[in-house]
Amino acid sequence: MSESTRVPLAAVNFLRFDDEGEAYLQGTRCSDCGAVAPGVRLVCNACGARSGMESIRLSEQGTISTYTIVHRSFPGVKTPFIAVIVDLDGGGALKGSLLGVKEDPQEIGYDMRVKVVYRDTGQTSPDGRPFYSYYFESQGAA
Numbered sequence: 547m548s549e550s551t552r553v554p555l556a557a558v559n560f561l562r563f564d565d566e567g568e569a570y571l572q573g574t575r576c577s578d579c580g581a582v583a584p585g586v587r588l589v590c591n592a593c594g595a596r597s598g599m600e601s602i603r604l605s606e607q608g609t610i611s612t613y614t615i616v617h618r619s620f621p622g623v624k625t626p627f628i629a630v631i632v633d634l635d636g637g638g639a640l641k642g643s644l645l646g647v648k649e650d651p652q653e654i655g656y657d658m659r660v661k662v663v664y665r666d667t668g669q670t671s672p673d674g675r676p677f678y679s680y681y682f683e684s685q686g687a688a
Contacts, residue, residue, distance in 0.1 A: 557679035560585035569664040571604040582637030606662035608634040615649045659685035
């Protein structure tokens with residue numbers, strides 16, 4: 547097995563791997579208004595500033611701002627699953643899947659604390675490298 551088959555690939559362009567191979571989420575903070583967004587940005591999505599964009603590491607904790615339980619999806623996507631939008635501590639918001647919680651509204655709460663976890667998506671590139679993505683797991687109530 548070659549070295550390239552062991553190095554994972556990011557499923558989204560703002561998932562990065564540090565020198566030790568640990569995954570993290572990269573974002574950008576505007577020095578004018580303080581807005582935070584995932585990924586590399588040249589222009590602030592909140593105030594339109596075209597300078598002063600700073601690369602940051604996004605927080606791996608936050609709270610659920612909204613969710614839905616998905617019962618129908620594309621062929622090959624296992625349902626049901628919980629799709630959430632999470633407001634990250636320190637700014638920014640991400641959409642993702644909530645793992646480890648029963649697909650029952652009684653089990654999910656707005657303002658539920660969650661943490662980012664990284665998992666193999668189960669898909670591989672043509673050269674056999676696995677794709678990794680981020681997901682969310684519950685940390686309990688706010």
